[in-house]
Amino acid sequence: MAGTKDFTGMSFASTSFTRASACVVALLGLCGCAQPGAKPVIHVGSKNFTEQVVLGEIIAQHLENRLHQRVERSLNLGGTLLAQQALVSHQIDVYPEYTGTALAVILKDSIDTRPADVLAKVRAGYLQKFHAEWLDPLGIDDSFAMVVKGPQARAQHLETLTDAAKAPQPWTLGVGYEFEQRADGLQAIEKAYHLRWSGSPKTMDLGLLYKAMEQGQVTMIAANATDGLLSKMDLTILRDDRQAFPPYQVCIVARQDALREIPGMRDALVELSGKFNNRLMQKMNFQVDVEHRSVAQVAAEFLKQSGLH
8 A cells, every 4th residue: 555554453553562662672682793704683573464475585585595694574564654663773674665655654755746856855855864764665656545346347437437437326434544544544544535435444454445345234345456366356456547546666665874884785676676566466375365375485486486486
């Protein structure tokens, strides 16, 4: 969301972050007892939704395979702000992030719809403010996807968000926790389309949005373009014809000092750039969310099929 991009409530996120912080402190203590010349432990993080955890595990396994040193995982950290804080406080070295999310939520810059310009802005901003580098895009653009049921879309000839704004009935909207507050979320589409709502958005965990749609609790959801169920259910993504949302290219973000101090880390991470696409990410999300395959297994299979194992 912008797969971008939501978290399952501050109490959960804060607890996860606190536990992750405690673990890192303990690990740092152990590192202090390590013998001279020992390879440093690499800390890989992620936010707390399926796509992020899968990408984080892929990064972790790939670094283990290439560098043959210990990688600690701080996956499922929480939302955007918590993951960012973990990076700048040196509790993680690297994690996957979305260009549009970084632009709007972290840098608080104005929305831009040009992918190359957004990437350039976040690269410059993170380098200057956080001493962190954005590597080349992985190949995923996980934009927010405003989704309605397929039969309704066909019956009312709904193809775009402009069409939805002209619909006779108000919409009951289901959203993840960040979407309602973000400048690049609900505020962006309301400004561009002036959609009519039946009431306040129903806020829930991202994993519950599709069930709420199926059960008729909501009539439109703010999903993500790489959600696994989008390819399996009879749903229609309404085209963002007025470009309310910025691009959300997924990139690996890493602390500059970690890239400099850990031999081979940059080269290993660069190997992942361009190896993904939205359809492939949908498939992996579906395998975890619906088929209940383990994240580690899905990540290992991806690396093998990509020729990176």
